[in-house]
Amino acid sequence: MNQRVAIGVIGCGFFSRNHLNSWKDLAPEGADLVAVCDIDPAKAKTTAEAFGVPHWYTDAATMFRERNLGLVDIVTRMDTHLQLAEMAYRHHVPAIVQKPFAPTIAAVRKIIDGAEKAGLFLAVHENFRFQTPLQKVEQVLRSGAIGAPSWARISFRTGYDVYKGQPYFYDEERFVILDLGVHVVDVARFLLGEVERVSCETQRRNPKVKAEDTATMLLRHTSGAVSIVEATYETKKLPDTFPETMVEIEGPLGAIVTKPGYRIEVTVDGKMEEGEIAIPMLHWAKEPWHMIEESVYKTCAHLLESLKAGREAATSGRDNLKTYAICEAAYESAATGRSVRPAA
Numbered sequence: 001m002n003q004r005v006a007i008g009v010i011g012c013g014f015f016s017r018n019h020l021n022s023w024k025d026l027a028p029e030g031a032d033l034v035a036v037c038d039i040d041p042a043k044a045k046t047t048a049e050a051f052g053v054p055h056w057y058t059d060a061a062t063m064f065r066e067r068n069l070g071l072v073d074i075v076t077r078m079d080t081h082l083q084l085a086e087m088a089y090r091h092h093v094p095a096i097v098q099k100p101f102a103p104t105i106a107a108v109r110k111i112i113d114g115a116e117k118a119g120l121f122l123a124v125h126e127n128f129r130f131q132t133p134l135q136k137v138e139q140v141l142r143s144g145a146i147g148a149p150s151w152a153r154i155s156f157r158t159g160y161d162v163y164k165g166q167p168y169f170y171d172e173e174r175f176v177i178l179d180l181g182v183h184v185v186d187v188a189r190f191l192l193g194e195v196e197r198v199s200c201e202t203q204r205r206n207p208k209v210k211a212e213d214t215a216t217m218l219l220r221h222t223s224g225a226v227s228i229v230e231a232t233y234e235t236k237k238l239p240d241t242f243p244e245t246m247v248e249i250e251g252p253l254g255a256i257v258t259k260p261g262y263r264i265e266v267t268v269d270g271k272m273e274e275g276e277i278a279i280p281m282l283h284w285a286k287e288p289w290h291m292i293e294e295s296v297y298k299t300c301a302h303l304l305e306s307l308k309a310g311r312e313a314a315t316s317g318r319d320n321l322k323t324y325a326i327c328e329a330a331y332e333s334a335a336t337g338r339s340v341r342p343a344a
């Protein structure tokens with residue numbers, strides 16, 4: 001029998017439409033979108049109307065009291081994640097929180113401890129490792145074609161106007177590492193495994209933002225591999241590859257390189273083959289975001305399936321703590337000029 005899960009979404013802002021569309025599309029897999037909540041009544045009401053959601057709230061506590069939720073999807077910004085996750089635990093509701101997990105590693109640990117004490121499923125909506133191009137790279141890597149990877153560059157460099165949709169970026173106290181670095185670091189872990197040492201330099205190149213908009217990290221993985229992880233919103237380079245994460249990986253037998261426009265080059269034994277990675281266009285998706293939008297659907301599908309099966313998600317709270325700890329180490333390295341061991 002298909003187990004149904006009553007889902008409430010908190011936060012009806014810029015990114016929420018991707019979650020809402022995904023949950024609607026996952027109805028055949030058991031997702032019942034029953035309520036939305038936003039402190040802004042106009043946003044809550046228009047979202048409920050647009051997505052045909054039967055109940056809307058301006059107060060999360062009331063939503064938890066009145067609806068018998070089987071899952072809450074917290075799509076607010078990080079400053080509210082701890083308070084809302086703890087509210088979910090008090091009502092014995094499993095939770096997903098968007099990245100970044102929380103503003104500090106202490107808050108991240110509290111969110112995880114709360115879920116573990118309550119015996120509840122907790123996952124972070126970390127969607128980059130569900131992106132079709134990065135899954136393709138992982139598939140080639142796992143095939144063994146290039147051997148065990150020993151060096152990589154994983155970079156997200158763009159000058160796309162991200163501030164238009166996300167104007168809160170101007171005022172972040174810790175900016176590009178927590179917003180974008182978390183994704184790119186998570187991809188580095190996904191492809192090359194755990195990390196034992198981090199060095200980082202940060203820069204604020206756009207005078208209109210408060211904090212760093214460029215981060216260049218050097219990671220030493222426990223396997224011995226080394227990766228350069230880059231995140232910037234301030235490149236003027238063309239073509240602008242937004243929203244692609246570009247990857248170069250080298251192993252003893254060959255290399256995997258992604259190229260702008262969802263292309264991939266795989267070199268094995270001195271022969272290079274080029275290919276195109278087809279990105280499915282979901283019915284609600286729009287370029288250039290369609291690749292990210294498809295990954296949101298795949299992330300939601302994985303999280304729902306894991307919850308229903310009683311399994312830990314690939315991006316569980318515990319897993320994402322490791323990504324967060326690398327980012328925290330990157331900030332410490334940039335501030336001290338030393339390399340830092342991540343403390344997950």
Ligand code: NAD
Pocket residue numbers: 010011012013014015016037038039040043058060075076077078080098099100125126127165166168179292
């Ligand atoms: P946003 O500011 O546009 O939306 C957040 C919404 O939450 C607002 O409408 C606000 O009124 C509401 N809100 C705040 N506190 C609330 C509370 N206590 N109860 C109910 N509603 C509350 O932000 P956004 O751009 O939609 O980002 C949301 C999250 O998604 C952020 O953590 C961001 O980093 C993340 N995000 C992820 C991706 C990705 O690819 N994974 C992309 C963009 C944004």
Ligand code: 89Y
Pocket residue numbers: 162166179180183243292
């Ligand atoms: O905020 C960023 C994220 O998490 O993914 C894409 C984004 O919205 C802009 O780079």
